[in-house]
Structure formats: C-alpha cells, structure tokens
Amino acid sequence: MHPATPAPADQPAQLHGSLPAGGMNxxxxxxxxxxxxxxxPAAGLLAACGEEEPAADPxxxxxxxxxxxxxxxxxxxxxxxxxxxxxxxxxxxxxxxxxxxxxxxxxxxxxxxxxxxxxxxxxxxxxxxxxxxxxxxxxxxxxxxxxxxxxxxxxxxxxxxxxxxxxxxxxxxxxxTPAIIYDKTKLGELGVEAPAVGWTYEQIIAWGQGITTKSGGKYWGLMDPSSDYKALWLWLRAQGKEFYDGPKLAFTEGDLVGWFKLWVDARAKGAIPPADVCHEAVTGSVATQLVVTKKAAVSFMWSNQLSEMQKATKNDLAMTAYPGDPKGQWARAxxxxxxxxxxxxxxxxxxxxxxxxxxxxxxxxxxxxxxxxxxxxxxxxxxxxxxxxxxxxxxxxxxxxxPKFGPAPAPPPKGHSGLRNTLRDIAETVAYGKQTPEAAAKQFFTEATAALA
The missing domain is CATH 3.40.190.10 (Periplasmic binding protein-like II)
Structure with a gap:
C-alpha cells in the first residue's frame, strides 16, 4: 500500500503557537x-459547608x-x-x-x-x-x-x-458546501466550455478527457476524487443512498466497487492524471491542488476555499457544484x-x-x-x-x-474521522494498480466494520 496520507485539509498552514506536537495512528x-x-468541578462546595461561594469578579x-x-x-x-x-x-x-x-x-x-x-x-x-x-x-x-x-x-x-x-x-x-473549483483562464485558452450544475459524472469525465486531448496530454481535465469521502457521499446521495445509517454504513460493497471503477476507467481514458500526480493533492492542501499547480483544470474542494485558492494562482478560478443531481448536496456546517x-x-x-x-x-x-x-x-x-x-x-x-439541495443527513458517527483516512489509503491502492476495485472495496468494508464498532 502507498504510504498513508493525511486527511484533506480545509486550508494549509505552518504551525504557530506552543501546543505540543504529536502524531499517532x-x-x-x-x-x-x-x-x-x-x-x-464540585460546584457549590463552599455552600455545602455552610458558606456562600463568592461571586466571580467580572x-x-x-x-x-x-x-x-x-x-x-x-x-x-x-x-x-x-x-x-x-x-x-x-x-x-x-x-x-x-x-x-x-x-x-x-x-x-x-x-x-x-x-x-x-x-x-x-x-x-x-x-x-x-x-x-x-x-x-x-x-x-x-x-x-x-x-x-x-x-x-x-x-x-x-x-x-x-x-x-x-x-x-x-x-x-x-x-x-462542496464545490468543484476550475481554472477559467485555462479553459478559455483551450476553447472549452465551463462545467455546469447538474452534469453527470459521465459527462464531466468525457469533458475532462477532451481537455487532456486538447492539451496534448501535458495537462489533465480532472483531479481524481476517488479517495474523497465527500465526493463518494454526494455520489451516493444523488442515487438516493446514504453514507451512514446510524453507526453503520448505508451502502454496499457493490456501490464502492462501482465508485472505484468509475475512476479506474477515467484514468484509462486520460481524464485524470497518473496516481503520482494526484497523490500530491489528496491531502486537500490548497498549495498542492492541481488547479493551483496548473496540472489539471478541476479540483474537488469546498466553496469557501475559492478565495484562498485564487490567491495561490494568477489564473482566474471559478466554481460550480459537484457532478450529479444537486439534491445530493446539503447546507453543511x-x-x-x-x-x-x-x-x-x-x-x-x-x-x-x-x-x-x-x-x-x-x-x-x-x-x-x-x-x-x-x-x-x-x-x-x-x-x-x-x-x-x-x-x-x-x-x-x-x-x-x-434551494436545490436535499435534506441534511445526521452528523457522521464516531469512527468517521479515521474512516475517511481509510478510504483515502485504500482508494490510492486502486489508483496505483496495487488492488482491484473488488479487493479494495472488500478491505474497506472489513476495516469500516471494525472502525464503527
């Protein structure tokens, strides 16, 4: 398995302050x-002893x-x-x-x-x-x-x-809410239309393949989102399914196999870059996003990250919804x-x-x-x-x-923070060709069962 990668960052930074460092599994x-x-605290201890607790000095x-x-x-x-x-x-x-x-x-x-x-x-x-x-x-x-x-x-x-x-x-x-952020300048140079709300994944993959072809294979259409838990979640919801049902997974191994295969096929078509190129961006760090490093036209991010990403590139950026029916999205904290x-x-x-x-x-x-x-x-x-x-x-x-969003699900259960890392690691084994989608899906469900227990 490729070395484990950290959870996607909202935005990157250097460490400041004096809290102790620590890393662990x-x-x-x-x-x-x-x-x-x-x-x-034993509130009112003085009162219990027959004395009034003094009022705090504001x-x-x-x-x-x-x-x-x-x-x-x-x-x-x-x-x-x-x-x-x-x-x-x-x-x-x-x-x-x-x-x-x-x-x-x-x-x-x-x-x-x-x-x-x-x-x-x-x-x-x-x-x-x-x-x-x-x-x-x-x-x-x-x-x-x-x-x-x-x-x-x-x-x-x-x-x-x-x-x-x-x-x-x-x-x-x-x-x-999740949003795909795209390089408007590059699309203009290539003469390619911008992606739109309601596009299916098949549409955006075909669109990404066209970008790669037009650039002579030196630039790709899309980042590979197969390791992105929120992309998987929205893909499931657009099909009327959920990620969780209480403390259990609400989808099947077959669903996950389909998700992994979608991106294996996209890579074979040239719509997404080789695994090594994608690996640098899977942490979610703004600085390493393929839109920022000018290696791909689309990154799968959050809407509030548009401004921060724009500061990291001279090209004009814009955004739209993740592919699929917008009912799969919801207003999130x-x-x-x-x-x-x-x-x-x-x-x-x-x-x-x-x-x-x-x-x-x-x-x-x-x-x-x-x-x-x-x-x-x-x-x-x-x-x-x-x-x-x-x-x-x-x-x-x-x-x-x-207004196009569906109802919000319940917050994820205990174990989710680690499970999204598990998805990332296992999805990368598929991207690197070290596991088949079927084997990877089986491994994920085995580990998920333990993590959510």
Whole structure:
C-alpha cells in the first residue's frame, strides 16, 4: 500500500503557537481519548459547608487558549477578530494557536488526553461525534437556551447539525458546501466550455478527457476524487443512498466497487492524471491542488476555499457544484467552535463563541473564510461589505445552489474521522494498480466494520 496520507485539509498552514506536537495512528488516538478523564468541578462546595461561594469578579484576568487549523489567510482574519474581542474585553487574553489540518486531530487528541483541551477549538463533523462522545466538549445547551449564545437568527439546520444526544456540543462557524473549483483562464485558452450544475459524472469525465486531448496530454481535465469521502457521499446521495445509517454504513460493497471503477476507467481514458500526480493533492492542501499547480483544470474542494485558492494562482478560478443531481448536496456546517469541558472560564468561552458567530464587526473581518455566516443579519452585512471578488462569488454560488439541495443527513458517527483516512489509503491502492476495485472495496468494508464498532 502507498504510504498513508493525511486527511484533506480545509486550508494549509505552518504551525504557530506552543501546543505540543504529536502524531499517532487512529488506534492510539482512540486509546488516548478513551482514557481521558474529564473531572466535573464540585460546584457549590463552599455552600455545602455552610458558606456562600463568592461571586466571580467580572473584571478578573482571564486567559483563553484557542486552537484551529487553516491557512495563513485564515489565521490573519481569525487573529484580527480575536483582537477585536480583546479590545472590548481588556481583562481577557486569548492565546491563538493554528496549524495545517495534517496532524491537527492527532495533536488535539494528545492535549485532550491530558485533560487540557484548548478552551475553544475548531472541529468539523468528522470529529464531532468522537470528541463529544468522549466528554471532551463542553455542553453549550444552557448558553443557547439562555441566548448567551444566540442562535435565533441562525438556520435551524445549522444549529441542529451541532447537536448530539440532546446536547448542543458545538456551534457551526458557517454554512458551506462542496464545490468543484476550475481554472477559467485555462479553459478559455483551450476553447472549452465551463462545467455546469447538474452534469453527470459521465459527462464531466468525457469533458475532462477532451481537455487532456486538447492539451496534448501535458495537462489533465480532472483531479481524481476517488479517495474523497465527500465526493463518494454526494455520489451516493444523488442515487438516493446514504453514507451512514446510524453507526453503520448505508451502502454496499457493490456501490464502492462501482465508485472505484468509475475512476479506474477515467484514468484509462486520460481524464485524470497518473496516481503520482494526484497523490500530491489528496491531502486537500490548497498549495498542492492541481488547479493551483496548473496540472489539471478541476479540483474537488469546498466553496469557501475559492478565495484562498485564487490567491495561490494568477489564473482566474471559478466554481460550480459537484457532478450529479444537486439534491445530493446539503447546507453543511463548514466547521464548528467547540469548547473544552475542563475550561476554567465557560462563561467567557461562550461569550467569545457568541461574538464570533453573531457580531457584525467580527463577521466582516472573518468574511466567508469558514463559509457563509450563520447569523442571517451578519450574512447580509458581510455580503454587502465584501470587496474580495471570489468571496462575493462564494456567496452568489451558495445563494444560487442552496434551494436545490436535499435534506441534511445526521452528523457522521464516531469512527468517521479515521474512516475517511481509510478510504483515502485504500482508494490510492486502486489508483496505483496495487488492488482491484473488488479487493479494495472488500478491505474497506472489513476495516469500516471494525472502525464503527
């Protein structure tokens, strides 16, 4: 098997801050999380002894650790928003730490296993059930029910997408959806039409084959998305199927064989590059995407990544929906803000989260880097104030495509974060010709059964 590759990054970055480094396999990660003991403070201990607990001083110094993944552009925007919060709350010091997605969850697991998860940390639906299920996350329900985290102007679907077991375990940072990002400049040079919403996979593969032919085989039409869990998920949903049914897979080995064969055939037709070319981009890093490195006309990404990718190339980029019926897509939480159950300042943590998702000034700073703002008033203010054309394009795309979406599924179960890596590794064995689609599908289902157990 080709060496395992990390999960796709939302956006790449260099490591900043002082959180300890750590890398481990999934089994080790789960063992560490399973051993995490989260102590619940004995609130009211003084009162139990006949003494009143003194009221907390609202002006006392508070230190908050804040951890996320992303690119340099995201880091700059996030740090600017946090500085704005601190300017309004001089007693609060927020220590930001950020890095690339690669190794992010390994590092978070290392810290959480020591009972010292960051006060606020970024998470996505791949780790949501994992961390909430192991009591790493703070239950934010009392803050949403009391409007201290105000979700009254958020789409209900986004709020619910952060709920598990009757608890609000995280707050969406924004609304997002998968999108294919294509090189508009290159298509113009080749005299090729742009891909459109509703194209089938067969159509876009034939289109990609034409691009490769027109370029004399020196440039390819498409990135190979066979290892991309979200591409597989949308392909399944467009056929009326799902990825999960509770804690089990909702599709068959035969479905996965069909998915792998689709891309084996696409490679044979020249629509996608050789495995070695594709391998450099499977991490999802913006810097290595084939559209950015000018090796292919299409990369399978997220809508909020258009602006960041545009900054990495001089060619004009644009986007459209993934192939297939748009009903397979849904309005997703791009990422979430979660809080640690061991935080010493839960009220301040809740206030910071509320500020990031509901404050208009903060919204204008953050833009649509993590998707369209949850708060619909903030979303309008941000949209009206945008000067980055690609961010404007992102808003326009979301507004156009959202009415065509199908209903959102439940958040993925525990085990999903590792399972998407499993899909990536196994799909690459097919791409490199080391396994047949049938053997690869069988291996995936064997490993998936164990991972989801």
């Amino acid at each position: 999934r089994r080790h990660l789960l063992r560490m999380l399973a051993g995490t003991a989260i102590a619940v 002006n006392a110094p508070v230190n908050i650790s804040f951890f996320w993944w992303g690119g340099e552009a995201r880091a700059k925007l996030t740090e600017e928003a946090l500085k704005l919060y601190m300017s309004k709350h001089p007693n609060v010091t927020i220590t930001p730490t950020w890095q690339a997605f690669t190794g992010y969850y390994d590092k978070l697991a290392t810290i959480a296993a020591g009972g010292n998860a960051p006060d606020i940390f970024q998470i996505d639906d791949n780790g949501l059930a994992e961390y909430a299920g192991r009591n790493v996350t703070l239950d934010l329900s009392k803050y949403t029910s009391s409007n201290k985290i105000d979700v009254s102007k958020h789409p209900e679907s986004l709020t619910k997408y952060g709920q598990l077991g009757g608890k609000q375990v995280a707050i969406a940072t924004g609304e997002n 791009s990422t979430y803000w979660a809080a640690s159950r061991t935080t010493k300042s839960p009220d301040v943590v809740a206030d910071i989260i509320n500020f990031l998702v509901n404050d208009v000034e903060a919204g204008k700073i953050l833009g649509v880097d993590r998707g369209l703002p949850n708060n619909l008033d903030v979303r309008k203010a941000v949209s009206d104030a945008l000067t980055d054309q690609k961010m404007k394009d992102t808003v326009a795309f979301e507004n156009e495509i959202t």
